[in-house]
Amino acid sequence: MRAPGPFRTVTHRRLNWRGLAQDLPLKLVALSVALLLWVTVAQAAVREDTVDFAGRIAVERPEIPDGFVLRGQLGDVAVRLRGTPAALSRVSSEDIRATIEPSIIAAARGEQQDAPVRVTVAREGVQVVAADPATVAVRLERIISRTLAVQPRFANEPPSGFVPGEAAVGPPEVTVTGPESAVALVTAVFATVRFGDVGLDLTQTVQAMAVDKAGAPVEGVQAEPAAIQVRVPLLPTSTTRTVPVLFALRGAVASGYWVSRVTTDPVAVTVRGEPGVLGRLERLETVAVDVTRLTASRSVRVPLVLPAGIAPLEPTEATVTVTVVALTGTRPFPLVAVQAVGLAATQAASIEPRTIEVLVAGQVPTLATFTADQVSASVDVTGRAAGTYELDVAVRVPQGATIQGVQPTRVRVTITNR
Numbered sequence: 001m002r003a004p005g006p007f008r009t010v011t012h013r014r015l016n017w018r019g020l021a022q023d024l025p026l027k028l029v030a031l032s033v034a035l036l037l038w039v040t041v042a043q044a045a046v047r048e049d050t051v052d053f054a055g056r057i058a059v060e061r062p063e064i065p066d067g068f069v070l071r072g073q074l075g076d077v078a079v080r081l082r083g084t085p086a087a088l089s090r091v092s093s094e095d096i097r098a099t100i101e102p103s104i105i106a107a108a109r110g111e112q113q114d115a116p117v118r119v120t121v122a123r124e125g126v127q128v129v130a131a132d133p134a135t136v137a138v139r140l141e142r143i144i145s146r147t148l149a150v151q152p153r154f155a156n157e158p159p160s161g162f163v164p165g166e167a168a169v170g171p172p173e174v175t176v177t178g179p180e181s182a183v184a185l186v187t188a189v190f191a192t193v194r195f196g197d198v199g200l201d202l203t204q205t206v207q208a209m210a211v212d213k214a215g216a217p218v219e220g221v222q223a224e225p226a227a228i229q230v231r232v233p234l235l236p237t238s239t240t241r242t243v244p245v246l247f248a249l250r251g252a253v254a255s256g257y258w259v260s261r262v263t264t265d266p267v268a269v270t271v272r273g274e275p276g277v278l279g280r281l282e283r284l285e286t287v288a289v290d291v292t293r294l295t296a297s298r299s300v301r302v303p304l305v306l307p308a309g310i311a312p313l314e315p316t317e318a319t320v321t322v323t324v325v326a327l328t329g330t331r332p333f334p335l336v337a338v339q340a341v342g343l344a345a346t347q348a349a350s351i352e353p354r355t356i357e358v359l360v361a362g363q364v365p366t367l368a369t370f371t372a373d374q375v376s377a378s379v380d381v382t383g384r385a386a387g388t389y390e391l392d393v394a395v396r397v398p399q400g401a402t403i404q405g406v407q408p409t410r411v412r413v414t415i416t417n418r
Contacts, residue, residue, distance in 0.1 A: 050129055051088055053079045057098045059117055059136060069179050071220075072138035074100070077117055080129040087125035095122045100136065112139040141179040148189045149173050150208060152230050155194040162199045163240050163270060165233035165313050171225060174208050178221030185218050186210045191228040202232040240313065241278045242270045245304065246285050247320045251292030256364035259291065261323040269304065270313045277309040289320050295365070297323045326363035330404050333358045333375045338393060338411055342382025349381060352412045356393060362401035374398045377406075379413055388414045 059074040077098050081088060100115040114135035119128045152167035169191055176186050188211055193204045208223035245264045253259060269284060287302040299321040306312065334357045340349040358375050360367065375398075379391040391413050395406055 047084065048082055049085055049088060050080060050082045053081055053091065053093075053096065055093055057093065057096050057119065059098045059100065062100055064140070067143055068140050069143050070138055071141050071179055071181070072112070072136065074136055074138070075133075077119065077131040077133060079119055079121075079131055081121065081126055082129050083123075083126035087123060091121065091123050091126055095126075096120070096128075097122075098131065100138070112137055141181060143177065144180050144183050145175050145177040146183055146186065147173050147175050148186065148210075150189050150191050150228055152232070153190045153192045154232075155192050158195045158234055159197055159199045161237055162234040163237055163313065164195075164202075165235050165272075167193075167230055167232045169231075170229045174223040174225060174228070176210050176221050176223050178218075182218055182220040185212045186221060187213045189223060191230050193230045193232065195232075195234075199234050199236075201234055203229070205229045235272055235313070238275060239278070240270055240272045241281060242268050243281055244268045244283050245318050246283050248285050248288040249322070250288040250290050251294075253291050253294045253324050254365075256327050256368065257295055257324050258327055259322060260325045263321045263323075265319040265321070266314070269318075271306075271310050272313055273310045277307070281307065281310060286318050286320055289322060291322055291324070294322070294324050295326075297321070326365050328362065329364045329367060330359055330361045331367040331370065333360060333372060335372075336375050336377045336395070339376070339378045340381050340413060341378050342380050342384075343415070346418055347386070348416050348418055350414045350416075351379070352414075353408070356395075356411070357405075357407045358395055358397070358403065359405035360397050360401045361404040366400045370398055370401070379411060381413060381415060384415055386415050386417050388412060 056076040056078055058076045061070065061074060064070050079096055079098070081091065083091075096119065098117055098119045100117060115138050116135050117131050117133070119131045121128055150169045150172060152169050154164060158164050174189055176183055176189065190209045190211055191206050192209065193202060193206055195202060205227050208226055208228050210218045210221050210223055212218050245267060247262050247264050249259070249262070264286065271278070271281070271284070273281075284304050284306070286304055289298075289300055289302060291298070299319055301317050301319050304312070304316050304318055306316065335355045336358050337355050338351050338353075340351060343349055356377055358377065360370070360375065376396045377393050378396075379393055381389070381391070389412070390410050392410055393406060393408075395403055397403055
């Protein structure tokens, strides 16, 4: 057997609790700060915020089919975004686009509709939450053209002692092009010129202006050609005179009608001529307007009758409007039979007097067409027993007439049993 060797001494180390506890509060604070920092960083890596973008984004105008135009104000929108704080901080207005879908607009051409606004953002980690407004009101309209005559217009009065002669414009017509609804508003095209301070003939090149019935410019239309040359001669007032325009009528209107009013447009014109001839001129008359057998109002454009040595500075025609209305009157119906209505089958009735006189009023031509059987009179005896009664007479007349008088208004009705 082997002899046991010598024993080895084992030394046990003791934990230094006293050293560990030294500065313990400070060490706990450091550990807490480290943990808080770690949690904050971890949460920031995954947190997403929703924010309103600072500024508004203009809605881009889409591509439109040829021959059409987009009507309506696209405006701009406010945008709300969602993403991490780091990604949101890098978004600029160049990263965001707001558009509308042309195919949606084209589906309802000519009708106004609310087109949805589509917003995109070119920044990774950022999404669009909403746009305000979410839609814009637009309408896709056809582009059309119309040809209209150019009308000269004076912005001011000519110099003292002069009157404008007949203006000449070139070209005399222009083509107005634009959206269908806007072109429909155009009633005239003006070329407006302004006189100077001296009595010289005027020659100016001005822009054609399309206007509506109120004389206001129509937006969104173009005139081609746009430049109009206007020439206006200036004439001394010593050789001109403004005189009234009087109408002339020929024939007689239809029976039962009368002429209630006649007007001329213009009511006065300016003419020129030798001073001696002008001094004797008091008025100008129109060519006679034929009103033979006329039963309705009528407007007709007729020439002016110009004496020798007189020339107009304005158009040589006038519009004469003749207003014709029907005469009103009365017509008697002296023998209108009175009928008993509502009489039982087992009863009989006698009426005294048996006829009455009815006076009907209305337009004379209408009264002339009535026949005696179109005017009726009756008394209602419904539910009455045998006996004698004083009853009111009910009278009916055709449409277009009124009852002017009834004589007598009451009759004696005697009801007997058969």
